[in-house]
Amino acid sequence: MRVDGLQDLATITRQLREQRERAEAEEKARREAAARLEAERQLFSRAVGQVHPLTDRNLAELPTTPPEPLPLQHWLDEERVLMESISDDFDVSSLLDTDDQLSFRRPGIGVEITRRLRSGHWSIQRQLDLHGLRVDEAREALGEFIRHAHKLGVRCVRVVHGKGLGSPGKSPVLKGRVQSWLVQKKEVLAFVQARPIDGGAGALLVLLQPARSA
Structure with a gap:
């Protein structure tokens, strides 16, 4: 790059300084954003405190196949028919x-x-x-x-x-x-x-x- 006089040198120096300041500002903003994200991630842990795994998991053992549904409507229909039955x-x-x-x-x-x-x-x-x-x-x-x-x-x-x-x-x-x-x-x-x-x-x-x- 050709520098014509002291005025051009001052201009280049100022531009370099501004670029450096912008880069520092962006890096600072990035670090602050990362810190906020980490704080949000740690919010639950700080609120709850130290935790320990349960010795007894107390889980219910469910059958592998669900039981057949009860035919309640069919029973009701049969009961209604019996109530309405006619006698000889x-x-x-x-x-x-x-x-x-x-x-x-x-x-x-x-x-x-x-x-x-x-x-x-x-x-x-x-x-x-x-x-x-x-x-x-x-x-x-x-x-x-x-x-x-x-x-x-x-x-x-x-x-x-x-x-x-x-x-x-x-x-x-x-x-x-x-x-x-x-x-x-x-x-x-x-x-x-x-x-x-x-x-x-x-x-x-x-x-x-x-x-x-x-």
């Missing part, structure tokens, strides 16, 4: 209207309801045919059918129990049982023997409670 020993005779077709209506339901039901006032929305089923199968099928229809908001259904012409002694095995089962279902408001066009003595028209609003 229920005496329905005193609850039937002693007309020629032995209709049924719950207390508080007027006779006009059974008259309207018999006349076809409500359209048949669902049907269950119990032909060919054993008594226990028919009982279970009827309970599930009534429960499901009511849940869907259906008001009028037909239950076909048959006239018993194919049964021993030509007696309707299921007719009396179906009447007894229906009386025990809280969803049933009334039932009547179907009109000839709807099955006559081999079927019942059943009026269900209105479904509750959600």
Whole structure:
């Protein structure tokens, strides 16, 4: 580098001094930052003090495979079904209207309801045919059918129990049982023997409670 006179030399000296001061300032800032970081790292240790490892780790020994979950909802559903189960020993005779077709209506339901039901006032929305089923199968099928229809908001259904012409002694095995089962279902408001066009003595028209609003 060529230096022209004392003035250029002074300028170079000043620049070198400024560079050195900047470098010293940066180094100082770096050291202060490192010191602050180290202090933050040591903050927990200084606050807690000296520590010693525990002689007894006191760890719980868990099974390697978790136990199977309990089917609580399934148990609740089974309990509900048992509570709503229908009995074959229920005496329905005193609850039937002693007309020629032995209709049924719950207390508080007027006779006009059974008259309207018999006349076809409500359209048949669902049907269950119990032909060919054993008594226990028919009982279970009827309970599930009534429960499901009511849940869907259906008001009028037909239950076909048959006239018993194919049964021993030509007696309707299921007719009396179906009447007894229906009386025990809280969803049933009334039932009547179907009109000839709807099955006559081999079927019942059943009026269900209105479904509750959600």
